[in-house]
Amino acid sequence: MHTIPLQIRFSDIDALGHVNNAVYLNFLELARVSFWKSLFVMKNDIDFPFILARAEIDFRHPLHLSDSANISVRTGRIGNASWDFQYIIRSENENLVIMEAKTVQVYFDYSVRKSVMIPEAMRSVLNKSAAETS
Numbered sequence: 001m002h003t004i005p006l007q008i009r010f011s012d013i014d015a016l017g018h019v020n021n022a023v024y025l026n027f028l029e030l031a032r033v034s035f036w037k038s039l040f041v042m043k044n045d046i047d048f049p050f051i052l053a054r055a056e057i058d059f060r061h062p063l064h065l066s067d068s069a070n071i072s073v074r075t076g077r078i079g080n081a082s083w084d085f086q087y088i089i090r091s092e093n094e095n096l097v098i099m100e101a102k103t104v105q106v107y108f109d110y111s112v113r114k115s116v117m118i119p120e121a122m123r124s125v126l127n128k129s130a131a132e133t134s
Helices: 023-039 120-132
Strands: 002-006 050-059 069-078 082-091 097-109
Touching: 002 023, 023 050, 023 069, 023 082, 023 097, 023 120, 069 120
Parallel strands: none
Antiparallel strands: 002 069, 050 097, 069 082, 082 097
C-alpha cells in the first residue's frame, strides 16, 4: 500500500471537535494524487487521464486535531475503462481504523470528452500495483 501522513488542520475541524466528514474527500484526493505520481511519470502537474466517478466512505472513528494519522491507498478492481482505489486511514496513537473508502476512476479522453478503454501500458502498471498490495 502507498501510505502518506495526514496533516490535520484547524479548518478541518467542525463544531463537534472532529474532522468534518466532507474533509475526508480531500484526504482521499491527497492520497490518490500521491499514489498516481508514484506509479506514473507525469508530463505536468495536471496529467491525470481519469475522472472520479464514485466515492464511498465508511466512517469508523472520529479524527481530532491532536491526532496523528496516515492514509493508505492501493489499486483494487480493474475493469475495461475504470478501476478502483481502496483507502484506509489509521490513527498512529492507537492504531485505530478511522475510515475506509473506495473510489472509482474512469479513464477519460479529454480531447473527445468521453471515457475510453484503459491503455495496455497503464493497465499493466495498475495490475502490477494491485498484485503487489494483495
